[in-house]
Amino acid sequence: MTEASKYGITLEKLRSRAAKGDLTQREIRAYFEPDERRGEAFAPAFKLTEFVDKQGKRPSARTVTELYFGAEMGVVSGPRARLRPRSRGRGITTTASAARMKVLAEGDSWFRLPNLSWPVSYPDDLVDVLRQTYEIPGVAMWGAEIGHMVTVQKNNYLVPLRSGLYRHFMFSGGGNDVLASVQTHVKRFGAAGTNPSSAESYLKASFDGALATVIGHYRTLAGHVRSVSNPKPTLYVHGYAHARPLPGGPYIGAKLEALGFDANSSLARKIVAAMVDRFNVKLKAFAAAENAAHPTYKVVYVNLRPAFTSAADWNTDEIHPSDAGAAKAAARMGDNIAANVPVA
Structure with a gap:
């Protein structure tokens, strides 16, 4: 099974799952990557990987970074919560x-x-x-x-x-x-x-x-x-x-x-x-x-x-x-x- 078939997801579905807080750390790593051109030290920006079907849309770095933030918060406060240092x-x-x-x-x-x-x-x-x-x-x-x-x-x-x-x-x-x-x-x-x-x-x-x-x-x-x-x-x-x-x-x-x-x-x-x-x-x-x-x-x-x-x-x-x-x-x-x- 290829990585793309294992992790493939539409942008709409990614938004929905990030909002619910049920993405795993592994999935987050698959769907997001650093946007080095737009990010700064300790103010990182993110972009979507090839495993995300953007459905013809071009979300901005700010939008993707906010989406990443929401997905990450699901790891520490969502239904899969692991509240820890x-x-x-x-x-x-x-x-x-x-x-x-x-x-x-x-x-x-x-x-x-x-x-x-x-x-x-x-x-x-x-x-x-x-x-x-x-x-x-x-x-x-x-x-x-x-x-x-x-x-x-x-x-x-x-x-x-x-x-x-x-x-x-x-x-x-x-x-x-x-x-x-x-x-x-x-x-x-x-x-x-x-x-x-x-x-x-x-x-x-x-x-x-x-x-x-x-x-x-x-x-x-x-x-x-x-x-x-x-x-x-x-x-x-x-x-x-x-x-x-x-x-x-x-x-x-x-x-x-x-x-x-x-x-x-x-x-x-x-x-x-x-x-x-x-x-x-x-x-x-x-x-x-x-x-x-x-x-x-x-x-x-x-x-x-x-x-x-x-x-x-x-x-x-x-x-x-x-x-x-x-x-x-x-x-x-x-x-x-x-x-x-x-x-x-």
Whole structure:
């Protein structure tokens, strides 16, 4: 039996089975493959393989990637569910999962990276680790931007929150605005001093404007969460950590080098740290202001920076935690959730 006859499927049938969540990992590997021309590091795009009859249609890379995402989520939350950390091999039964406290998580790649160890192996994200303790549905998506999440895709979290099942809501957003904006908001090398202590001087005034936009999106998010009752969920937010620029790095290193910096230098690392620190200051102030103005619900700011104590806590792509880093960061998030569980 040929592979094509064994796995052949129409696009219509593929959509239907992906929506039902009943595709196996083997079938997903047969029907999807990386679209290297359109994908980016940790924001992979996918295309359909020869085993899919496209029925005369030409679905876009975005459409196929979203279809892949839905198919993959069936592996961890559908009828064939195997809720487990990506590479640990420890299954969680449906009964055990149902007994766990439910937590909702919406956000970007810190909360959601591809779960399958194909086509490449990705490190654990925070939700992978936290699923060992909590039942967390798949809502977050790598590459998601905060403005899109709180406007176009707001029902992704509002609908489940309004179901009354979730007292705890984790949100991860703004990383693209903070770390992917180096080329826009950092001055060229030589515009300020060359000592690492000059890092703050390299940040343009435009960076504060970008952060103001991000915090504005967080206020929109907060308004959505406040509108939910029975129960009123606690909102958990975080400000990422001091990412490590690398020579030629796809997110930070190459952009700093284009501005004349040595990506390996202390100055480059301090500039990145200054950007992250400034975001954390704004996010912490946002949480404090929300709590003061709206005492009927709670925003918990989680500082993840102390969790990252060595280079080994970072993945080789510069801005995502390694398995070890994800475990440390997830522990801090989990401690904050546990601290806000009412004592029976």
